[in-house]
Amino acid sequence: MRADAKKNYSHLLAVAREVVTEHGPEASMRDIARRAEVGLATLLRHFPTREALFEALLRTSLDALTRRSGELETSTSPDEALLSWFREWVAFALGHKGAVAMMAAAHTNPDSALYAACAAVHSASARLLVRAQAEGTARTDMNGDDLFGLMAALGWLIDLPPFAPRADHLFQILASAILTKSA
Structure with missing residues (x-):
């Protein structure tokens, strides 16, 4: 270009x-x-189309979020990195209404314009989880798919107006279920 x-x-x-x-x-x-x-x-x-524009906006935001995971992997303790990542995901979801539904659809569709960005977010999440598990600070009975599913569920839920104000509280509940020590 x-x-x-x-x-x-x-x-x-x-x-x-x-x-x-x-x-x-x-x-x-x-x-x-x-x-x-x-x-x-x-x-x-x-x-x-509007969808093409929205996908381009989401890709740039998801790419930035994925880059952030790389910084977290090297700069903070594993449990803090995972929590920070999850918080940033919540902020992303709050700032991009409708994005989580598009991501959920794109996650398993290699033809989607969002597929690669979703795969990168999924991979970053899994790496941060494995790192926290290796340190003994995250549940070992879950995997990257489980974490991505929980992130998507929370993102979908806080996309609904009655739940958006409770985003932090809902985040805390999920964080305490993922980490083996108090969030």
Whole structure:
């Protein structure tokens, strides 16, 4: 991609992130184009559908979350790394309404645009869990699939308005079920 095209793409994603944060996954493509000060055709050239735009936004966020797991693996104790990762996942879920349902569908669909990003999140979660298990601070009767499932369940639950205010409390309950010592 040419440098100017990459800059335009990044600008569109940044503006789209703001609009989607304000209005959720049903944000108007016209509003995004207007705020980005481009024509709708320009936006649609980069992102032909709302779903394509939302997938691009999710991929960038999931890639950043996955990079963060690498930092946690080397910078903190295994149990703290796992807890931090899980907290960041909750923050991601709270900030990306509708994302968890898309991820759950993409998780087992290699044709999905989100498949690779979901696989990376799954792998990062599993590595952090195994590290905590090896240290004796996480349950040994669960695996990466179990952890990913719990993360997805919590993400789905806090996507529902009645549960969003209880996200931290629900996180604490799950954390205490995963770790062998108090969260």
